[in-house]
Amino acid sequence: MGKKRIQSLITSLAKLKTDLYQKDFLLTWLQSDAELKAVLTVADILEQMYRANISTRVFDGGLAVSNFRDKSTRTRFSFASACSLLGLTAQDLDESKSQVAHGETVRETANMISFVTEAIGIRDDLFVGYGHEYMREVSESVELGYQAGVLPQRPAVINLQCDRDHPTQSMADLLHLVKTFGSLKKLRGKKLAMTWAYSPSYGKPLSVPQGIITLMTRFGMDVVLAHPEGYDLMPETLEVAARHAAESGGSFTQVHDLAEAFTGADIVYPKSWAPVSLMEKRTTLLKSGKGHEVEALEKEGLAQNAQHQDWECTEKLMSLTTDGAGLYLHCLPADITDVSCKAGEVAATVFDRYRDPTYHEAEHKLYVIAAMIMLNRFKKPARVLAGLLRKARPRRAG
């Protein structure tokens, strides 16, 4: 039964026209719909195989490099899990022990770590205007190395969160929606509210809301972005969202009222972030060696946040959603009022009701990462997956 379903997913995968082989998937809005579907499908196949105890080890040796330029638990474990399932050894590039910097050196380091490397996962979300550029530089560096024959293979560069997008998160969220509502098609016409929420911490990255509004507008959904005045996202992502909505027959609107956003919503994603203007100021301070002024900026940001403590996902707000049963999403960890902080993004009873669904949402991420690696590294991924299914080598003995 499990196998039949997996077989049918492989068949749909084989029909998709994609161009992901040896190409990096850095921002969802640079990929075609078919490519997004391919990632979702491969992620689903790998998840089903795991649960059916079918080994997905497609590599018998070789490295996967992780490069975290920000603290991380969830993403670190997602990447390590994905690599382990594919048979790759994860090795951390700890920059405090290396000379990765600019220009020549990024190119050199990217090649030096890649002689037997199949994937490089990078998290670089702290500096607005730099994270995506760094990933592109690494991507171009390994491409050059591969073209020159220096690298026997071209490692996939996986965006584990940059300043603009968080594709492994938003694609995991999308897979969660597909599984919850039944299919991509059934998302058409659904209302999704991506809203700011109060948090007592500061400087949370923009990539999650940006990733959500740009991705979810592609499938005919009605996406509403809600935040207090001043909490703007990067303008580029608003344009992409508007364009996607127009193309898909959905809509993209912005409001500054939480209740309005929740009213009639099928899906809500209340989550804190810092205004792009503040993130830019911080980036400028840090890049110009004025790190000592960041503390003042942080205070400013927290004071600004404190004016919006009423932006909390309460039971009352949830009752405004469709049938009072809208789906709550969060990338975790959430700031839960009276649990992880005095006042936060979400009321404890709301979070409690959606805890297990958010855990499922999080689980998908590791399979999205594994899918991105496979699609980049194999010319005919459907054939490779069919081979795994045919052999059905058990992942655990017994």
Place this chain on the structure above:
Amino acid sequence: MGKKRIQSLITSLAKLKTDLYQKDFLLTWLQSDAELKAVLTVADILEQMYRANISTRVFDGGLAVSNFRDKSTRTRFSFASACSLLGLTAQDLDESKSQVAHGETVRETANMISFVTEAIGIRDDLFVGYGHEYMREVSESVELGYQAGVLPQRPAVINLQCDRDHPTQSMADLLHLVKTFGSLKKLRGKKLAMTWAYSPSYGKPLSVPQGIITLMTRFGMDVVLAHPEGYDLMPETLEVAARHAAESGGSFTQVHDLAEAFTGADIVYPKSWAPVSLMEKRTTLLKSGKGHEVEALEKEGLAQNAQHQDWECTEKLMSLTTDGAGLYLHCLPADITDVSCKAGEVAATVFDRYRDPTYHEAEHKLYVIAAMIMLNRFKKPARVLAGLLRKARPRRAG
């Protein structure tokens, strides 16, 4: 030959009535005799298989998470070794990079790191009254996640040392005794002296002596606990030891004289520890944010130790043991007089004579850890082991 012996161990394993599948083994005194025997037997089988060059890789992908809340070399390597032999990828949960804390968050993190995780090894021995509780919280968290279908499997939680017990150490010590004396039965009537010993360092955990007196009293041994006045263990463990001795037909006595403890002993385990009262004071200081007062407490502890420099395992004391040839045990590293310090737990000539045996004692630990993982993760471990033996896939080529 090796294979015949392994086969006979598997046969005995199959006869043991145990209930370890998907249950955590956190304190030896909560497990049945049969379960202890099962751990010893599986550890022995895995060790024999390793030496017979038979692969024990029962997993083809999947994680093992280590969470060290105290410095560690030996245990860290034991855990990594065990995971490597089973085919799991060890991934460290470095709390300086995560948000593991209290309440909700332990539950969340435990689930977030466990989507493809088969084992979580935890060392948390510094805070009296907290280490075991933390492990139980992690254990309950993954159980809830598994019951809710969030986790496809329930990872084994392995106690790599808590405030109360050090089961992988004490079970490795027991396996060492079984191998030295021939069988569990032959331990009956043997005298084991678990004694305090002087060390110039402070705050050594209580879990080793507590683990030894609670475990060794179960097999009809005469266990003597010896320490200077004031160096008490946690009362709970003394009660357990007394009860075990009564049930097994052995004995458990306490003395405050080192020579008395050594006299006629078949086995001696001289090792330093801190008084439970001091550990409790330290815990209170640290938990109430008075970390600065710990230094004063440390001086107090060292001064108290210094009054007992004569508690050293000397040749003269060893001559009091049975035939002057009692077996010396230590969990390592030992404080060796004139080698690793000016005055320590043991005389250099004594340690020198027992160095290789203590190394063998230490070796067993990795197989005990692997055994605990296997017994938790496989419903029919004897069948899985029999499968490994039948295939006899070489661990190294050639």
Place this chain on the structure above:
Amino acid sequence: MGKKRIQSLITSLAKLKTDLYQKDFLLTWLQSDAELKAVLTVADILEQMYRANISTRVFDGGLAVSNFRDKSTRTRFSFASACSLLGLTAQDLDESKSQVAHGETVRETANMISFVTEAIGIRDDLFVGYGHEYMREVSESVELGYQAGVLPQRPAVINLQCDRDHPTQSMADLLHLVKTFGSLKKLRGKKLAMTWAYSPSYGKPLSVPQGIITLMTRFGMDVVLAHPEGYDLMPETLEVAARHAAESGGSFTQVHDLAEAFTGADIVYPKSWAPVSLMEKRTTLLKSGKGHEVEALEKEGLAQNAQHQDWECTEKLMSLTTDGAGLYLHCLPADITDVSCKAGEVAATVFDRYRDPTYHEAEHKLYVIAAMIMLNRFKKPARVLAGLLRKARPRRAG
């Protein structure tokens, strides 16, 4: 085709008389020519197998331990890559979390980490007079443990750079020369200039130039060592180089003029290092607890360097080499003028032209490490390699 070439390499390997099984390869000058050829041949075989998608996983479980006593990116990744290809799990021995020190304790730790360990890679290059000694101590410790039956196998100790030699680097450099010029024989009569070069950083280790002059003089090359007055290497290595040149029919000369060294050179290796006298002073300061005086010494060293900014590998100098097309070598990272620093070891246009060759040079290192492990761990490496070729298990699916 690839397979035929690999087969012929295995055939030549089988003919070499070597004694590397369970012996450590710590300094190239302690090994026979046949042993050097065996390392080069196995490295080449493993590299060809990787490119032919043939799995080289000879271990199905087991550890490889890395012990870096200095910062490292390249070597760390080389070692991790080699281990991954052989099927070993790399585990870092982080001394900040352990008790590795002197005497007894090195012996104990070496054994404690080695129960299932096949290789221990050590980098210890900062203290002149100590790095090699530490490696020997580890080597002897595991030998004793193995002889006593404490260790089921004797791990290979791999020198990842000591104070005297950098054998994985120099052997990778040699493999690069063999591949560039066609064979070891074709190196005979070639002129190689190992020269000092200016760097704005200080305290670069001596092991690269020492490794080069001692190794390259063995094959009939004309090796010229050039450096400003005062930048002497360890005398022992000069003697070895002179002896090797006399034995091989090559030559070893020293000059203090960069143009003279480059004139007519087929190969140039311009690279900065610190004078041995300064390194000794630093070692003495650090070992005697006078770390605060090191800063003054560093300033002194940089000032000394600054007098030799003209020691740069320029286009003009390169034009003096054979046909103006001498091969540029570097162990990377190079200090590139106007790229990684204002004034450095090499002009940007020169480095640019040789970037890809230096990347290839670097790539060989991981295969040299893997070769050293295999030759130490297998009695009949040719048979093991032939087995891998026969099975030709794909390293990546598809």
